[in-house]
Amino acid sequence: MDQKYQHWLFALSAPTAAMNIEHGASYVDPKFYPNDPMLDLNDSWGIDSKSSLIDTVIRMIDNGHAEELSYPYYLWHQLSPLQWKNYIEDQEEERLVSLEFVSNSAAICGSGGIKSWDLSRMSFLCRIGVLNQWLTEEESLWFHSRIASRARHFYGSWQEYTAGFLIGRTFWLALGEERPEFKRYALSAKGGLDSNVSVALQLSTSPDSPYKHLPWDIDPTELEIEKPASLQEVDWS
Template sequence: MNQDCVDWLYGLSAPMVALNKKYGASYTSPSFFPDRTFVDMADDWGIDSREKLLNCVFDMVDDGHAPMLSRYYAMYSRFSESQWRDYCQAQDDYQKVLLTFVEQTFCVCGYGGIRSWDYARMGYLLRNGTTNKYISEEEALWIFSRIAERSQYFYSSWHHYFAGWSIGFQYWETLNNKEDLEALRCELTRASQTHTMKILINDEDSPCNRLAWYIDIDELEKPESLAEYDWS
């Protein structure tokens, strides 16, 4: 696999790099933090072993936070204006707030919605898992290549991908607020990650400034060491 392809795969975790740039995060190193020999993932993620890391990644790539809104983004992409309006009117007040959020953000993240919120975070875990020697770089790259296939299907550019992550972050911050709908509406309309997005767009090392979105990703053979996991 050529270096541009490797850099592209690691670029899927770029939003998390921008978020942690001041702590030494790298866009292209196999290790998310190149100057560290161990990254504690136990407190925030409950991960302290290979098994927990892989189970988390394989679960969260397709069944993380994104499915909570994915069907709405899909519906918005195919419904006529009147169909969408009729559907929204039939929902409860909480769902109406979420549907308005989807309608307002579709133009910047598209059909993919907030899937990249899960993809980028799992990339972050994979690279830290490589640092901690829970997984090998070969294993990490194969998993990244599977996330890449999903990413290129659901998004049409780095900017769409980054926007999906930012919107997902915004949604994640509101998950526990289901009672005060006015507060929820306000929280969903504020742009909480503008600084991180500026870094992603303006940083010359960011993948969006170095690599085309649609590149051929080498089809990697699944490592034997991951054969026990029915995931691809």
């Protein structure tokens, strides 16, 4: 695969890389942390092998944190403002808080909602799989091609993709709040965290940002990778 298209695939984890630039993360290196010998994923992800890495990636890409709000984000883009207002008025208070969050963010992240929060982190995990020598670069690129097909289906630009990531991170940070009034505050306050602002600035203004020179619209056939023989037992597409 041409290096340009490899870099496009690695750009799927650019929001995660932007969060870790000061710790040596790279936008373009297959290993994510090119100067590190490995990264322990056991405490943070419960991943300690190739099989557990693959299981996590497959599960989180299609059934990660974004699934809870996937339908509301889709619905917001299908209904008229009045229809949406009538829809959320029938919800219980706990659910209403999440739907208000969707109302306030759907216009900037598109119908994909917060799926890029999961997609970017799974791209990160695949690159760490290469760093830890659980995945070959070819295997990682194949997983990236599957992530890319989903990203291109749900988003229309790097800006939407980045917005989905940051909004998804905000939602994730508020997951521990159970009382509606506390969760409503957390969803509002955590969106403005310095770490979120820093990611947005890095990706929109830094000359090193891949989003400054890689167009979103790219020939999708150039991102296709034939499944390696070493992954033939992986029943997933």
